[in-house]
Amino acid sequence: MPNLCEFCGDPATKRCSGCSKVWYCSEEDQKYHWVEHIFDCKPKSEITTAHYLALAVRRNLLPEDPQTCEDYGFDRAFTAENRSKLLGLYIGLIKYMDIPAKKIHKWRINGTLIQEIKAAFEKLPPASRGGYYPWFLQNQYVLDSSLQPPSDLAQATLAPGRRYVGLPVSLTQEQVAEIVKNWPKNKQRCYSLCMPLLSHWHPAPFMEEWLCFGFCTCTSEESEMGLGALYRQLLDRCTFEEFCVAFEASSIIALFDHHGFKPQRENFHNLEDVLSGSPHMNKSVWNLKQFVMNKDMQLIPSVNVDYGFMNCRTPDEFAELKGLYKQLFDLEYKTSFDPVELHYAAIKGKILQYASGVLKFKKGQKKLYTRLMRNPYPLAEY
Ligand SMILES: [Zn+2]
Numbered sequence: 001m002p003n004l005c006e007f008c009g010d011p012a013t014k015r016c017s018g019c020s021k022v023w024y025c026s027e028e029d030q031k032y033h034w035v036e037h038i039f040d041c042k043p044k045s046e047i048t049t050a051h052y053l054a055l056a057v058r059r060n061l062l063p064e065d066p067q068t069c070e071d072y073g074f075d076r077a078f079t080a081e082n083r084s085k086l087l088g089l090y091i092g093l094i095k096y097m098d099i100p101a102k103k104i105h106k107w108r109i110n111g112t113l114i115q116e117i118k119a120a121f122e123k124l125p126p127a128s129r130g131g132y133y134p135w136f137l138q139n140q141y142v143l144d145s146s147l148q149p150p151s152d153l154a155q156a157t158l159a160p161g162r163r164y165v166g167l168p169v170s171l172t173q174e175q176v177a178e179i180v181k182n183w184p185k186n187k188q189r190c191y192s193l194c195m196p197l198l199s200h201w202h203p204a205p206f207m208e209e210w211l212c213f214g215f216c217t218c219t220s221e222e223s224e225m226g227l228g229a230l231y232r233q234l235l236d237r238c239t240f241e242e243f244c245v246a247f248e249a250s251s252i253i254a255l256f257d258h259h260g261f262k263p264q265r266e267n268f269h270n271l272e273d274v275l276s277g278s279p280h281m282n283k284s285v286w287n288l289k290q291f292v293m294n295k296d297m298q299l300i301p302s303v304n305v306d307y308g309f310m311n312c313r314t315p316d317e318f319a320e321l322k323g324l325y326k327q328l329f330d331l332e333y334k335t336s337f338d339p340v341e342l343h344y345a346a347i348k349g350k351i352l353q354y355a356s357g358v359l360k361f362k363k364g365q366k367k368l369y370t371r372l373m374r375n376p377y378p379l380a381e382y
Pocket residue numbers: 005006007008009010024025026029
């Protein structure tokens with residue numbers, strides 16, 4: 001079979017020299033795809049938050065990486081509307097003016113991000129600057145922490161969540177943190193879910209709430225947003241106390257159904273699998289997904305044992321195994337891979353067989369994977 005271009009799918013003759021794993025039909029396609037491929041390749045220079053920003057721009061989705069949100073002002077934009085306007089500003093810079101991530105990173109490090117953004121837009125004739133630049137001129141506090149955001153804005157964003165969980169809107173963030181700290185753990189988790197949801201945000205993949213409220217079962221950011229919207233509808237119908245009680249009892253699914261959301265929640269494949277165990281039990285396969293999807297995630301002991309990371313002798317082997325699981329989860333939107341099936345394969349001690357049925361192993365890989373994908377299962381019955 002000929003090699004196919006990673007970007008357009010045409011027959012390809014040029015191989016990525018960084019990782020030697022993917023092919024391209026042309027330098028043009030390679031350059032265009034680099035914005036995404038840099039995260040899977042072995043880049044020579046450091047991946048910065050500007051690269052995450054460029055990826056968000058490419059996908060036309062708000063960045064989820066927390067450091068990126070902090071570095072590029074999304075944290076200080078407060079409302080969904082302002083966050084998408086800020087993204088629009090960066091789309092102008094990166095997509096239309098073709099300014100590379102490296103350069104934007106440098107601007108930020110040098111402390112000249114705001115001036116450089118202005119300089120770039122001012123070079124364009126006023127009629128071509130679009131609507132986001134004028135918005136930015138009015139809202140520079142997003143990137144300039146010496147400027148105060150409009151106080152009603154910060155307040156207005158927090159108010160719906162505060163009212164819902166029963167905390168006075170007038171308290172400062174510090175006072176709220178002090179109160180919440182003394183709540184039971186699972187109530188804190190519900191709080192950490194509801195606050196962002198009620199300001200039209202949803203938990204990001206590195207967060208514990210992403211796992212325990214089932215966002216980990218989503219196969220795209222769009223579907224995560226959809227699940228967030230479904231939770232918002234549910235919160236509209238039940239009190240915070242009811243929600244907390246249901247979570248503690250692993251019965252959020254029943255709560256959805258009770259309020260008439262059964263058809264909607266059934267659209268989220270595997271949601272019931274996670275919510276019927278959470279917060280007391282969940283399959284380590286979801287931790288595995290979180291681990292492979294986040295760069296700086298710590299490996300938890302059950303994933304280490306269940307998925308064979310303990311068998312790796314070198315960092316390269318570790319990276320190889322992690323990369324293989326990443327490939328599997330990248331197929332999750334297709335029916336060829338279901339994390340729950342991987343879980344059942346793992347407890348039978350048959351990960352290798354399962355993975356090789358879904359992915360085509362290259363010659364020579366199988367021997368290594370045979371050693372790595374071993375675990376202590378199935379346990380002897382007693
Ligand atoms: Zn191509």
